[in-house]
Amino acid sequence: MIGKQKHVRLPAVSFLLISLTLAALFTSTPQGPALAQSAGNPIHIRIAAEESPYANVLLDMSPVQFPVKPYVENGTTMVPLRALGEAVGAKIGWDEANRAATYSKGGLTLIITIGKPTITASDGRPISMPEPATLLDGNTMVPVRLFTELLGYQVSWDEHTRTVHILSPKEHVRLWGFYALGSISYSSWQDVFGAKYPLSADDCPAQQMDGVFLGWFAIGKHGKVTSEHNSTGFQKPDGWPSVILEARWHGMKVFSMYFADEQSDISSLLDDPTALHSLARDIAATSAEYDGVLIDFEGLGLDEATADRDRQNLNEFLTALRSLLEDKPLSVALPPLDSPFTGYDHEYIGNVADFVVLMAYNYQERNNPSPVAPFEQVDKAIRQEIEIMGPEKVILGVPAYGALYTIAEDGQASIRALPPSKDGLTGLPEYPNAPGLDADPQARNAFPVFVPEYLCNYVEWEGEDASYKAYLEDTLSLKTRVLMAKRYGLKGVAVWRLGFLPDNW
Template sequence: MNKILRLTFLMLFTIVVLTEGTNTPSFAQERTISIVVDGLPLNFDVPPIIKDGRTLVPFRAVSEALNVPVSWDEKSRTVTASDGITRILLRIGDKTAYRNNAPVALDVPPMIMNGRTLIPLRFFSEAFGCNVEWDNASYTVRIVSPRRKMAVIGFYALGDSRTSSWTNLFGKPYPEHSKGNTDAISELALGWYSLDKGGNLLTQSNTGWQRPAGWEDVLKVASLYNLRTEMVIHATDSSGDITELLSSKEAMEKLAEAIAEESKLYSGVNLDLEGLGLNESGENLLKTRQNFTSFVRILSEKLDPSKTLTLTLHAPNSAYKGYDYKTLGAIADRIIIMAYDYGSSPELVDKVLQAIEMAKAEVPPEKLMLGISIPRETAQSLLTKIGIAKRYNLSGIALWRLGLITKDQWEVLRKAVEPVNYQNGN
């Protein structure tokens, strides 16, 4: 009998040990929740949690990603957020929130955890027009922010029958036209000009940039669809022509005069002089920067005040350091950051973010535009690049180039951006 009791006790003890070993506390079994806004992951000092089937997140991280100002009232323990159109109010422990003073029932109330206020993610995001999806396989919440009004520049350059800027934009072969994709663009950067070291403005170049036959039709039809136009002067310094030009005050004056005269046909000027500052340092680099800045200042002074001056520049984290962003930003109306050609497709998000951070440290964001190389992006990565421009409150995006934008990419543009309508003044 004692032997049977001992065996029974041993079996019970074994069952208890095994059972305790498998009953891991529930919080230890929870997976990490990821939050992605426009393809960009959010970082939290307090991780998101799931409570009663609803995701709660620290409100400041999400509000900052969506550029929605928020405030916290300690006395009433309330969170208030407003983008100027929508205003919401949530109170800790209260299952009733308010959107523009109208009550909204919540499944889970806001709460405080580890000194951070957590709010229901879906309610907050959808209140401000976002699309929210839950991916159970990856434990990820994917948020797509609402359309943002901004300038959208499309570079218009010569192509062939397959990559025609005209057909891609106006939807029909030249010279026919329709609305096409003009609803997704607000401006055209017309890549029709170049220069030589003597300060001559050229309509033909050895890099393929040239003014096509029938160019007047482009201006006429662009006007029909309310598109602004800027003349682009493009050159690279591979042969040293730009450096030589910039070393001559006479040549710079001559070129600036020619550009100012030609700009009467356009809404503005886009200066795209590439390749400055490669392998330069010290006094040589300083001189290159000063010379380029001098030319931009001369050009700015000669342009009619009604004409905009846009600079298309290598990114500050590129190999080309010949551009003084701070001084140029004070002279020009806008700077397009060419945040591409980092060696990968799609372009590395970290590199693009670094480029914007560096530029934004020198130039106000309302003067900056994100340049995007369309051939190096997919539809999904294009959404992410647009999301970066939104998150940093840039004035817009510039797309290289028309003729290469796919149907899927056009749809992404339409869903993510509301192009500025200059004719209506908004």
């Protein structure tokens, strides 16, 4: 239960005012306590200060999961080697006889012997360490700066919050988007092609994107595929051929996406062998003019009584569809492994599909203020998925919307809106009665702050009759999520959805 609060101040928290551009944030050399400096708009970051001798570690603005707390020894921040290696994509080995660990990435291999002041590189040269490696609760602790800078990462230290900021080398991450449910206010076309339909800007996001999932097909209750007007909203927009032509002109792949949920009675449809194979044939036929297929059948396995049957039926359906599509790529949208939807055989799907889209978002709770896709849940979802299938088969789904909550006088919280990232909290066309930072005079002194644990911005303010909490997505949070996909070597990211993104995203 969350009570009514006014100007809440959390203990041991620092607000860093960082003036930077996004390009500087992720590619420039860190300077001083800020990640980087340039003449961009200020970004406010909330980081809970650690107490000596411990330290925070952020990689590309996101936390890193460590089994024991990093600590500072004689001015050197020591971290567990294996967890660091997982975060930067290095392979870790252990030689018990020699009490030595190996750290390998690319063409670099390092041998670290416990207690020795030097490490040995693969070419035989010794490298001095500011502090020797040591064991702590079974973890090999090493200097974080040395072991990241050797791989081309940039490192800075913020004394105020005792935080190590690590920035990864610039690297291309494949970007996809969901082209679906668009409107005049939230135009998918404009987010992709940089201008109002039917125009296209010279320097538009399409030039940097791998492809789009066209959410233009839904499964009806009787198992028929439709692209016409229907209750789900997944239908072909006016001028849809122009989308395909323009996307291909920019070198993008266009996948037809097929949506079904409880309205389609998809569980029962897949339980009917005749309907199952008929649906597979319909999807194969309607996908003929597209470069690939994305299956988005949602809600399977929520009922434990049918979960096993749902898994078996979906496997049979995907096998049949795979055969009909021949060489055309097949992809599947999947909920995280720890979701309540257990009707998906992730291992089998990872084998039959060319890749999956991991929908690691929509974690917000209806009556408990919470972010849409916080670090802990997203990180767990990624780790669990890549244990089942290789990271090269996983595209990370990322949200382009946040969550706004109202907290009543009695402390009862309720979700009020899911504000698109392009709006923030200033003018919400789809939520005309929702309070905004521009409309509420009580909110004039409130400003969003980026919270690494949330992977998004957070703001709260006091209204006349209630208080408000909001978790907001923007260009910074999108870039942070993209870099999480890069951290784990994933196939790419897919934004849900196009039309919600801010200008110049």
